[in-house]
Amino acid sequence: MAILDTSIVNVALPRFMTLFGSEPDKIQWILTGYMLASGVVVPITGYLGDRFGTKRMYIWSVAAFTLGSLLCGLAWNTESLTVFRVVQAIGGGMIIPVSMAMIYRIIPRQKIGMALGVWGVAAIMAPAVGPTLGGYLVDNFSWHWIFTINIPIGIVAIILSISYLEETPLQKNIKPDLLGVFLSSAGCFALLLALSEGQDKGWDSQYIVSLLVLSGFTLLLFVLWELYVPNPLIDVRLLLNPVFSASLAATCISTIGLFSAVFLIPIYAQNLLGYTPMETGLLMMPMALVTGLMMPISGKLFDKFGAFWLGFIGMFIVVVITYHLHTLSLDTDYRHLQLLLSIRAVGLGLASMPLTTAGMNTIPVFMVGRASALNNTVRQISGSMGIAYLTYVMLQRQAYHTSVLSENVSITSPMTQHSLGQIEGMLMAGGLPAAAADQGSLSVVMGMLNRQAYMNALADTFVVSAIIIAVVLPIVFLLSKKRVEQERKKQEAYYAQRKG
Numbered sequence: 001m002a003i004l005d006t007s008i009v010n011v012a013l014p015r016f017m018t019l020f021g022s023e024p025d026k027i028q029w030i031l032t033g034y035m036l037a038s039g040v041v042v043p044i045t046g047y048l049g050d051r052f053g054t055k056r057m058y059i060w061s062v063a064a065f066t067l068g069s070l071l072c073g074l075a076w077n078t079e080s081l082t083v084f085r086v087v088q089a090i091g092g093g094m095i096i097p098v099s100m101a102m103i104y105r106i107i108p109r110q111k112i113g114m115a116l117g118v119w120g121v122a123a124i125m126a127p128a129v130g131p132t133l134g135g136y137l138v139d140n141f142s143w144h145w146i147f148t149i150n151i152p153i154g155i156v157a158i159i160l161s162i163s164y165l166e167e168t169p170l171q172k173n174i175k176p177d178l179l180g181v182f183l184s185s186a187g188c189f190a191l192l193l194a195l196s197e198g199q200d201k202g203w204d205s206q207y208i209v210s211l212l213v214l215s216g217f218t219l220l221l222f223v224l225w226e227l228y229v230p231n232p233l234i235d236v237r238l239l240l241n242p243v244f245s246a247s248l249a250a251t252c253i254s255t256i257g258l259f260s261a262v263f264l265i266p267i268y269a270q271n272l273l274g275y276t277p278m279e280t281g282l283l284m285m286p287m288a289l290v291t292g293l294m295m296p297i298s299g300k301l302f303d304k305f306g307a308f309w310l311g312f313i314g315m316f317i318v319v320v321i322t323y324h325l326h327t328l329s330l331d332t333d334y335r336h337l338q339l340l341l342s343i344r345a346v347g348l349g350l351a352s353m354p355l356t357t358a359g360m361n362t363i364p365v366f367m368v369g370r371a372s373a374l375n376n377t378v379r380q381i382s383g384s385m386g387i388a389y390l391t392y393v394m395l396q397r398q399a400y401h402t403s404v405l406s407e408n409v410s411i412t413s414p415m416t417q418h419s420l421g422q423i424e425g426m427l428m429a430g431g432l433p434a435a436a437a438d439q440g441s442l443s444v445v446m447g448m449l450n451r452q453a454y455m456n457a458l459a460d461t462f463v464v465s466a467i468i469i470a471v472v473l474p475i476v477f478l479l480s481k482k483r484v485e486q487e488r489k490k491q492e493a494y495y496a497q498r499k500g
Contacts, residue, residue: 001150002065002092003126006034008134009085012143019143022078029082032196037086038093039192039380043184045097046373047233051174054102054369055167059158061098064091066154072147088147096123097369097376104360104368105168110303113357117299120353125292132281139278171366180233183222188377191215195384199391234374235367243487244371246478247359248378250311253472254352255379256386257318260465261287261325261341263387264394268458269337272330272451283334287341294349299357301350306481307358314351315472318344323466326459330451355472358479362487364495386468393464398457405449 009030017027049057068088075081099119107115137145194211201208226232239245262284269275269283298310321344328337356375363371 001126001153002095003123004130004133005069005088005092005150006031006038006126006130008130008146009034012134012138012146015138015143016078016081020078020081026078030078030085032193033082034085034089034092035196035384036189036192037089039188039377039384040185041090041093042097042377042380043188043234043373044181045094045376046101046370047174047176047181048094049098049101049168049369050171050366051176053167053170054098054105055161055165057094058098058102058165059161061091061094062154062157062161064088065095066091066151066158068092069147069150069154073144073151097372100360100376101369101372102165102168104363104372105365106166109361112361113299113302113354114296115299116353116357117296117302120299120356121292121295125288129281129285129288132278132285135276135278135281174231177226177229177231177233179225180222180229183218183225184233187215187218187222188381190218191381192384195381195388198388199395203392232370234377235370238363238367238371238374241359241362241487241491243362243478243484244359246475247355248375250355250472250475250479251359251375252378252382253469253475254315254318254348254355255382256465257315257322257469257472258348258352259383259386260322260390260462260469261344263390264458264461264465265337265341267394268328268455272455272458273332283338284341286338287345290342290345291349291352294346295353298350298352298354302354302357306484307354307479308476308481310354311351311358311476311479312473314347314349314354315469315476317347318351319466319470319473321347322462322469325462326466328455328459328462330455355476355479358484361484362491364492367495390461390465394457394461397460398453401453401456401460402450405453 016022016030020027045057065088068084068086068091071084072081072088075084100116103115103119104112134146137143137149190211194208194215198208203209223236226234226236239248265284266280269280275283298314301310321340325340360368360371360375
């Protein structure tokens with residue numbers, strides 16, 4: 001539900017605009033506020049879990065998420081809903097890294113693949129299920145339900161956590177890295193805000209450039225400080241582990257692969273094919289179900305064979321199908337598109353969790369909280385970067401194709417005159433006067449031109465997305481089972497020596 005709430009609200013935004021009488025730029029903060037708050041809290045979860053215990057932090061994060069959901073359901077205007085979404089995001093952003101760290105602490109390493117496969121069902125399925133569930137609740141019940149549905153689930157989760165989870169060892173002697181908290185929060189906030197608003201404000205605007213410079217400078221200071229302080233918030237020396245670094249890079253790229261479909265397909269389905277949000281959600285539902293089905297299977301296979309073959313075969317399937325999506329047209333069949341997305345989901349479900357788990361398996365148990373925080377920070381930022389870059393590519397290519405197609409549609413061309421005459425005749429047959437039909441025929445042609453330019457731009461964006469995802473294939477060679485095991489022993493020996 002924590003991941004679901006990043007996307008479930010999307011379909012309700014038009015309803016909020018009408019209900020609260022808000023402008024699009026203000027209503028967008030209902031989404032942006034959640035993303036920023038959840039991204040900022042992720043880096044500090046490792047320290048909090050080590051200091052206060054992962055069970056306690058998990059219960060408190062679920063409680064904060066549930067309380068935030070209750071408050072959101074009681075919101076009376078845009079401002080109150082935005083504030084309550086931040087409360088909800090503080091809990092929701094902490095649930096994921098804390099729960100991942102807890103799994104690594106309580107599950108034996110030889111069974112970790114299966115455990116994370118089950119855990120990862122939510123992480124992969126939620127972004128695709130969110131719009132469908134949100135559309136259904138808003139259309140058939142009330143907008144309040146997209147928030148209040150979390151309350152009984154949160155209460156049950158808290159009760160079960162208190163009853164069944166065991167507390168992890170506490171490290172009461174570690175001091176809080178307050179400067180690290182400030183620098184990581186400021187850097188992540190500025191970067192995520194720039195990525196979310198760059199397309200609207202303009203990537204070369206002073207506002208966005210200032211945010212990017214601020215984030216780069218602050219995150220650089222954060223890295224330097226973390227190398228100096230005795231008890232770092234996030235031990236950046238973890239990046240010296242080549243297997244863990246390769247795993248982070250692969251996770252970053254596979255996250256972009258996930259969001260390229262979750263982001264681009266709804267645009268294609270709704271803006272070009274004219275599907276409703278509910279129809280679009282149902283279009284993507286098989287993809288989500290297939291991915292969820294594959295996660296435990298890939299986890300079981302990972303425990304036996306390691307990450308290399310699963311990662312390579314899975315991401316190869318994703319690359320091939322993503323590239324094939326550039327052949328989509330304005331006449332693509334609904335079922336055919338569902339089939340393509342489902343095949344793509346097989347590859348994504350096969351590869352995603354092994355790519356992450358391979359790197360985490362090289363981390364000593366007492367460091368998994370910090371490693372989980374770093375992993376989920378990278379995942380959060382890479383998802384935002386992927387969407388921002390693909391949006392930029394799509395709009396740039398749309399402008400290019402509009403220009404190219406416009407050059408071929410000359411008003412003096414016999415073909416254009418013939419087409420205009422046919423459209424004008426159809427409009428006059430429908431009852432329009434000659435002058436209005438003449439103007440309307442030109443509008444129809446321009447509309448068709450813009451629609452085709454949009455389609456061509458989406459096709460180009462899928463090609464770019466496939467190229468980005470293909471970068472993961474050589475990285476996978478660093479994640480073989482033998483390499484992972486060798487690096488795990490090396491890291492254990494290194495930290496044992498440091499302790500000694």
